[in-house]
Amino acid sequence: MRAQKLSQYVVPVGVIMIIIMMVVPLPPLLLDLLIALNITFALLVLLVSMYVKRPLDFSVFPSLLLVATLFRLALNISATRLVLLDGFAGKVIDAFGHFVVGGSLVVGLVIFLILIVIQFLVITKGAERVAEVGARFTLDAMPGKQMAIDADLNAGLIDEAEARRRRGEVAAEADFYGAMDGASKFVKGDAIAAIVITIVNLVGGFIIGMVQKGMAPGDAVNHYSLLSVGDGLVSQIPALLMSVATGLIVTRSATEGDLGGTVAGQLGAHKRALQIGGAAVLALCLIPGLPKLPFILVGGLVLGVASRLKAPAAEVTEEAGPTEPTPAEVTEALITEMRVDPLELALAPDLIDLVDTGDLLDRVRALRRKVALELGIVMPPVRTRDDLDLPLSSYAVRISGVDAGSGHAPPGTVLAIGEGLGNLPGRAGTEPVFGLAGKWIPAELSYQAELSGATVVDRASVVITHLAEVVRANASRLLGREDVRALTEMVKRTHPVVVEELTPALLSHGQIQKVLQSLLEEGVAIRDLVRIFEALSLRAKVSTDHDGLVEAARGALGPAIANAQADNGVLSVLTLDPQLEQIMLESVRPVESGAFLALDANTAEAVVASTTRLAEAAEQQGHTPVLACSPPLRAPLYRLLRSGGRNQIVLSYPELAGAPARIETMGVVNGVYAGIA
Incomplete structure (x- = not known):
């Protein structure tokens, strides 16, 4: 716990100390220590970038790159201060200026310029371009990845937690490549700053050596130039390491393994290429004038490595013949194919654009939430797939593999519902839920249809509305x-x-x-x-x-049931004739599957016909009535009406008693005739 708390203060304190370094002079010994720390840190970052399996595993890299660049510039400022004030900036810079470049100003400048060119024009420029393209492609691919996650979620292949994790990865990937696109500019700016700082050191040291220290021009140039070049080399080596690490991070692909293992595995998978390469290197020995020993050693080493590699998997498979799947794999595949999805939306091949480019899957997810809040059940995941057996422009909603509804949604069209559509091109259609007549017209004519007073519905809305109605009608099966x-x-x-x-x-x-x-x-x-x-x-x-x-x-649930059937605070009710109700109560017969009414055929038909006439008359007046009866009669009466083709809502008197709405009687059902109240 203490180590965790300390780690929370390391970076903030470190950044503050870097800012202080730019202002406060440092002693040479401390500068040597910080230079060694800078080189070590850059080396560690480079090694970590090689061993991470995915770029996102090193998501803090852009921030580290900024801190490292700032630290390196602070060291340059401190070294410049010591070089110009004391003519000595520590043993590390002195060693780089004399021992590493052999004490030669020309050699030091050449090596320094070569490092600058390698870092600025080769590594940094390439990493910057890769980061820019990677950020652009990642952002462009985000909608498709999100849709793929939603499709897997709606198909039941993953749960909500896994979907959230994948969405988090997609967002983190976009943020990472966007950050890397900006962080690569730090490396570019660092290379330019190194050139400027070195030139300032050269000119400033030459002036200070001659004017303040009274040195001869040659001695001033030699002394301060070597220190300036040493300072430049000391700063450019970690800068080069960080540039290489940047290039490695942004060029990593989606391989699940570290860089070394991936390189060895992929190169080792091509044994024949290594054999040909080794033989080609040995063949170079035949060219007159070329030294034989280097090419013999390198070619022999490549052939030796190739001989120790196993045969590629493709060659082994070719020699051994095609492998047969195991019985367990066959059984698992059959079980998967046998599985029947509880809810399925099958689309004709030309309607796949609803999933690929539309918002159908988003609407399905919203529908699941709406059904849960409306009915209190968790709607099963909707498996959306294409079906080559369906006619073009059609779709089907299936419950447990059985068609529960179907319709048409021609590509490039919208459904216009209303009158006055005769002057618009298209083909006649029907709204699948309410049966309203309409016409499928080209999508670009939507505005004209709306001007004529029609209601325009897009294809996805038609499909989702139909799916919702099928789910409500079959909620008990789901x-x-x-x-x-x-x-x-x-x-x-x-x-x-x-x-x-x-x-x-x-x-x-x-x-x-x-x-x-x-x-x-x-x-x-x-x-x-x-x-x-x-x-x-x-x-x-x-x-x-x-x-x-x-x-x-x-x-x-009585009050809630009755209130759900009310319209503007009014509950329209049909009642039973008391004599008929008494006859029906005496005819109730309980059985294992539920009570039923043992009425003669004429009375049963008269009850159904009377209820139908009264309900239709009330509907013409703008009301949707319910039928009220005593509690023992409610269930068998509902079954009787349903068997007679009437999907009538039947409530018991206790359910009506708790209704907050005002009750309005619309008629009395009689077994012989119908009378409108």
Whole structure:
């Protein structure tokens, strides 16, 4: 813990000390120590850049490059101060000025200029260009990478945590290459500053030597020039190391390994190339006038290395023949192909642009959140794929491999809904959810269609709206046993007593699933699981009859169920004739699959026909009525109407009692005739 706290202060304190170095004179001994530290630091950065597996593993490199450049410039300023004031800047600079360049001013200047050219024109210029292109390509590729992550998430290949991690990597990669594009300018500026500082040292030392120290011109030039060149070499060696490290970082590809291992592995994978290269080097010995020994040694070494390498994988495979997959691999592949996706969106080949260039996947993700907040279930991941068997411009929504809805969305068009579209080109179409007539017109004519009073809907909106309707209509089929377990665990985290009392002591997950599916089948949201579980716990202590459990849950949700059917605070209701209701109550027969009405065929048909006529008459007046009845009759009456082709919402009297809306009676259902109230 102490080491971690100390590390938090090292860099800030170091940067402050670097600034102080530019102002406060340093003794020669301390300058020697800091020069050695500078060279060591640059060498360590170079080695680390070779051993990192990915550039992002050394993401702090741009900041280190700035600090190292600042440190090196501070050393140059300190050395210049000592050279001009004392004519001596420490033993390290003196050694570089005399021993390394042999005490020759010309040799020192030549070596210094060569280092500057190598660093500035070769390494720095190339690294700067690679960093600029890398930053541009990384930013251009970000949308595609984000879409690929969203596609994997929506297909269920990865979870939300993995998707966040990948998005973080994409953003970090863009930030890194953008930072490297700017950091490479530091190296370029450092090389220019080194030239300027060396020229200043040469001119300033010559003037100080002659004017202040009374030295002869030759002695002044020789003494101060060697120190200036020594200072330049001392600063350019770590600068060159940092430039090489910059080039290595920005030129690394996406290989999972360090530089040395990658180079050895990839060169060693081409044994034949090494053999040909070694033989070519040996052949150079045949040229008259060339020395034989160097080429024999190098060529023999290359051939020796090639002889110790294993045969490339491609050659081994070619000699051994194609390898057959193992039974385990075949079984795993078959199991993967057999797996049926709970929810699938199949697109014709010409509709793939909705995924590649559109925002379809973003809308699917938004739909999952909307369904969760609306119905209280976690919509399964939507596997979006192309299907060559589909007709062009069509799509299909499938639940457990079975088509649950289909439609058309021709490329380059939008759906215009309304009248007055006869003068616009296109082909007739239908809005898949509400069945509204429209026309698929070219996208560039959207403005003209809107001027004519039509509603214009883009293709992605049509597909998503259709998908949402299919999900709502089949929510009960999409709620699996594993989903129920996950929802139960969610409730347990906040209300552990409720869950522990209910399951597994009273009801199993399977029984809870059937209750929740029945609620969803009638359009009842199951978001309030705490209230549902509490009601089930009380009812299960008396009986585990399925209809009874469902009615108990509906009773707990009664106000919410009734309020969801209200329109502007008014709940339109159809009621049953009292005599008919009594007859129906006496005909209720409980069975294992749920209670039903044992009515004669004529009465059952009359009830369905009467309900249909009353509901349609109310709908013509702008109301969507619900049918009210006593609790024991609600479930079997709903089944009767549904079997007769009427998807009528049926509520019990207790559910209406808690409704905050005003109740308005729209009619009375009679088994013989229909009477409008």
